Amino acid sequence: MMITSRANLKVKQFRKLRDRKERQKTGLFTIEGLRIVAEAVEQGAKIELLFVAPEFLVSEFGQQLVETVQSSGVDVIEVSGDVFHGLSLKDGPKGLAAVVRQRWSSLAEARLSPGINWTVLESIQNPGNLGTIMRTQDAVGAEGLILLDQSTDPYDPAAMRGSMGAIFTQQLVKTSFAEFADWKRQQGYPLIGTSDAAEVDYQAVTYPDPVLLMMGSERQGLKGQHVALCDEMVSIPMVGKNDSLNLAVATGLMLYEIFNQRRHNKANLINTL
Amino acid sequence: MMITSRANLKVKQFRKLRDRKERQKTGLFTIEGLRIVAEAVEQGAKIELLFVAPEFLVSEFGQQLVETVQSSGVDVIEVSGDVFHGLSLKDGPKGLAAVVRQRWSSLAEARLSPGINWTVLESIQNPGNLGTIMRTQDAVGAEGLILLDQSTDPYDPAAMRGSMGAIFTQQLVKTSFAEFADWKRQQGYPLIGTSDAAEVDYQAVTYPDPVLLMMGSERQGLKGQHVALCDEMVSIPMVGKNDSLNLAVATGLMLYEIFNQRRHNKANLINTL
Numbered sequence: 001m002m003i004t005s006r007a008n009l010k011v012k013q014f015r016k017l018r019d020r021k022e023r024q025k026t027g028l029f030t031i032e033g034l035r036i037v038a039e040a041v042e043q044g045a046k047i048e049l050l051f052v053a054p055e056f057l058v059s060e061f062g063q064q065l066v067e068t069v070q071s072s073g074v075d076v077i078e079v080s081g082d083v084f085h086g087l088s089l090k091d092g093p094k095g096l097a098a099v100v101r102q103r104w105s106s107l108a109e110a111r112l113s114p115g116i117n118w119t120v121l122e123s124i125q126n127p128g129n130l131g132t133i134m135r136t137q138d139a140v141g142a143e144g145l146i147l148l149d150q151s152t153d154p155y156d157p158a159a160m161r162g163s164m165g166a167i168f169t170q171q172l173v174k175t176s177f178a179e180f181a182d183w184k185r186q187q188g189y190p191l192i193g194t195s196d197a198a199e200v201d202y203q204a205v206t207y208p209d210p211v212l213l214m215m216g217s218e219r220q221g222l223k224g225q226h227v228a229l230c231d232e233m234v235s236i237p238m239v240g241k242n243d244s245l246n247l248a249v250a251t252g253l254m255l256y257e258i259f260n261q262r263r264h265n266k267a268n269l270i271n272t273l
Numbered sequence: 274m275m276i277t278s279r280a281n282l283k284v285k286q287f288r289k290l291r292d293r294k295e296r297q298k299t300g301l302f303t304i305e306g307l308r309i310v311a312e313a314v315e316q317g318a319k320i321e322l323l324f325v326a327p328e329f330l331v332s333e334f335g336q337q338l339v340e341t342v343q344s345s346g347v348d349v350i351e352v353s354g355d356v357f358h359g360l361s362l363k364d365g366p367k368g369l370a371a372v373v374r375q376r377w378s379s380l381a382e383a384r385l386s387p388g389i390n391w392t393v394l395e396s397i398q399n400p401g402n403l404g405t406i407m408r409t410q411d412a413v414g415a416e417g418l419i420l421l422d423q424s425t426d427p428y429d430p431a432a433m434r435g436s437m438g439a440i441f442t443q444q445l446v447k448t449s450f451a452e453f454a455d456w457k458r459q460q461g462y463p464l465i466g467t468s469d470a471a472e473v474d475y476q477a478v479t480y481p482d483p484v485l486l487m488m489g490s491e492r493q494g495l496k497g498q499h500v501a502l503c504d505e506m507v508s509i510p511m512v513g514k515n516d517s518l519n520l521a522v523a524t525g526l527m528l529y530e531i532f533n534q535r536r537h538n539k540a541n542l543i544n545t546l
Contacts, residue, residue, distance in 0.1 A: 039514070043514075128401065132519045132521075132522060135515060135518065135519055135522075136518060136519070136522055137513075138513035138514055138515050139511040139512070139513045139515060139518055140511075140512065140513070141512040141513055162519070164515055164517075165514065165515065166513065166514070166515060169513060169514050203533060203537075236412075236529075237532075237536070238412040238413075239412070239413065239414040240410075240411035240412045240413070240414055240439065240442060241312070241316075241411055241438065241439070241442050242408060242411050242412060242437055242438065242439060244437075245408065245409060245412055245525070246405040246408055246409070246435070246521065246525075248405075248519065248521070248522060249405060249408075249409055249521060249522055249525040252518070252519075252522040252525055252526060253525060253526065253529055256509075256526055259510075260476060263510070264476075
């Protein structure tokens with residue numbers, strides 16, 4: 001039976017999940033679009049409910065995806081085009097949306113080993129930046145994010161859009177700075193922070209492997225207590241009028257510097273064999 | 274005399290400038306906030322009109338700024354807090370907003386010389402990405418942007434916010450791909466493009482000085498005709514599930530690779546003296 005009313009309870013619950021409080025209360029979040037639903041399936045995310053608008057879902061790929069999800073025992077709900085427009089945040093809705101269970105890891109589960117890095121974000125504010133950082137983390141093969149204190153929600157729809165599916169490849173930990181500091185000291189993991197005030201050039205450091213990279217918030221950067229915990233502080237040089245870069249760009253430059261050093265080292269090792 | 278009505282003609286004209294068509298018709302755009310107005314003044318932007326809401330403008334810095342602008346002959350209009358709220362796109366309005374004349378350069382004015390780079394953006398869609406790219410351009414001392422074909426507007430409020438004032442340090446050219454291609458061939462400037470399909474690693478190239486960097490749109494990247502015009506195509510390596518990076522991050526990585534090569538070369542030259 002197709003749902004044709006926007007007042008349907010499940011439809012209303014889907015829309016409520018745009019709100020952070022509702023996501024926190026339920027431990028759920030929403031995704032929309034073919035590509036991201038396919039990514040969720042591939043990465044083994046726990047889909048709770050799938051909405052399908054047959055009038056928009058025209059591709060064979062999309063229809064096969066629905067069958068795959070349905071055959072794994074997930075509830076599939078057909079909705080009219082009008083109801084789907086009410087769910088959708090996109091201009092050109094593709095007829096597929098899902099409610100998915102959030103996946104969080106604890107600090108105890110965050111294990112670093114050679115080649116495996118994590119990034120620590122202190123009170124990141126902008127969900128678009130957070131999504132973009134997840135996307136870059138995925139690109140360099142980083143393992144996960146530790147979100148400290150007042151960080152924005154990685155399951156925000158804007159973060160989801162920015163991550164381009166990387167939300168499903170990254171481990172996510174949410175904790176306080178105090179607990180993170182205890183864990184870092186216990187484990188003895190090397191922590192590198194960035195600040196425009198640091199004297200060491202980000203390219204003058206040979207990064208340890210594994211390494212924890214810490215980035216400050218958009219407005220305030222890293223504060224005294226964060227800097228004090230870092231084993232090294234580096235800065236990205238700038239020669240213009242501004243004294244800072246966009247946080248997602250700065251994090252991208254740091255992640256790629258670490259990634260580039262490792263792959264060139266590997267290449268050098270092979271060349272000397 | 275303080276304006277207390279949101280229906281005031283100048284107030285309504287300010288709001289209309291949020292619309293791209295109105296900006297194109299008038300050649301004007303709007304800025305809001307102390308820092309960006311100060312940047313506009315410092316960089317010699319042509320301010321046409323300044324709105325001041327005295328009840329929000331409490332800092333001495335802000336009041337001196339108003340005096341500076343007024344003494345240069347610009348119309349200053351006092352508005353009530355309510356009227357300013359109607360103008361403002363910010364949560365915490367700071368009481369200062371301005372109408373500014375757009376500044377565009379022609380291709381003929383875009384001259385490259387050693388150390389001076391330009392970036393070419395093919396149909397960039399997202400104004401936030403464009404703003405972030407301007408901010409990174411400023412950070413590495415790049416000269417300007419050439420916006421091709423269906424590119425978004427650098428004077429969009431979202432681009433403005435992302436640029437953090439870099440809009441005033443960058444030269445901007447808007448043209449078609451065909452005219453750009455003619456100019457590039459006539460001038461003989463080296464053009465480097467990026468694509469995930471390119472076989473050459475972005476770090477395996479020694480970038481010419483000066484150089485033109487070309488980046489494709491968010492969804493489509495560079496197409497056949499663009500690739501054909503490039504002297505070299507490079508790719509940024511990725512090892513994750515995604516096959517692309519955020520455009521502002523990818524542009525940041527390219528701009529810093531070029532910048533880093535130059536500053537290390539300079540350092541090497543000095544070391545060998």
